[in-house]
C-alpha cells in the first residue's frame with residue numbers, strides 16, 4: 001500500500017476548476033517530484049493533500065486512512081507535514097523558538113520535543129550554530145532550512161515541500177539538495193513540488209508533471225526525462241536532457 005495515494009482529485013477556486021482527476025502516489029521513503037509551470041495547480045495539490053483546501057471530488061489516502069476531509073491538525077499528527085512556499089518564518093522569534101513551534105501539536109513531553117530539535121540540528125548544523133539568532137536575520141537559504149526543520153519537528157513520515165528552491169542562489173540549491181537527500185535517507189518520504197527541473201531530476205525517484213490541472217506525464221525519473229514532451233514543456237523544441 002502506498003504511503004500517499006491521491007485518487008481522482010478535482011478542485012476549484014470559486015467557480016474556476018483548477019485540478020481535474022489528478023492521480024499519483026508516494027511510496028514509503030521515496031521522493032516524488034510534482035513539476036509544472038506557473039498556475040499548473042501544484043500548490044493546490046499540496047494544500048488539498050494537507051487538508052488546507054477542500055477538493056470538490058476525489059480522495060486522499062494517507063497511511064491507509066482516508067484523510068480527504070480531515071482537520072489539517074489531525075493530518076499533521078498522523079505524520080504528514082506540509083512546508084508551504086514562501087519561507088514563512090516568524091521573524092522576531094529565534095531559530096530555536098521557530099523550531100519549537102513546529103511541535104505545537106505534539107502532546108509528548110518537553111524532553112521528547114527537545115530531542116527532536118537536536119535531531120533537526122544534526123540535519124542542519126547551521127541552524128544549531130544560529131539557534132539564538134532571530135529568524136528574520138537569517139539568509140534566504142538558512143530560512144529555507146528553518147522552515148524545513150520546523151516541518152520535521154512533528155516527526156513526519158511524509159514531508160510535502162512546496163517550491164523550496166524558489167529564490168535561492170545556486171550554492172544554496174546545492175545545499176538544499178543534500179539536505180533533502182539526507183531527510184529521505186533518514187526514512188522520511190518527500191513530495192517535492194518544484195519548478196527547478198534539475199533539482200527534481202537529481203533527487204526524485206519518480207516525477208509527476210502537471211499542466212493546467214491535469215497530470216500529463218508521470219513515471220520513473222529516467223523515463224520522464226527521456227520523454228520528448230518534458231523537453232518541449234521546459235525548453236521549447238530541443239531537449240537538453242537527452
Ligand SMILES: Nc1ncnc2c1ncn2[C@@H]1O[C@H](COP(=O)(O)OP(=O)(O)OP(=O)(O)O)[C@@H](O)[C@H]1O
Nearest residue numbers: 013014018036037038039040041042043044045195
Ligand atoms: N485563492 C485563490 N483564489 C482564486 N484562484 C486561485 C487561488 N489560488 C490559486 N488560484 C488559481 O488556481 C490555479 C492554480 O494555482 P496554484 O497556486 O495551485 O498553481 P501552482 O502550480 O502552484 O503555481 P505557481 O508555481 O505559480 O505557484 C491558478 O490559475 C491560480 O490563479
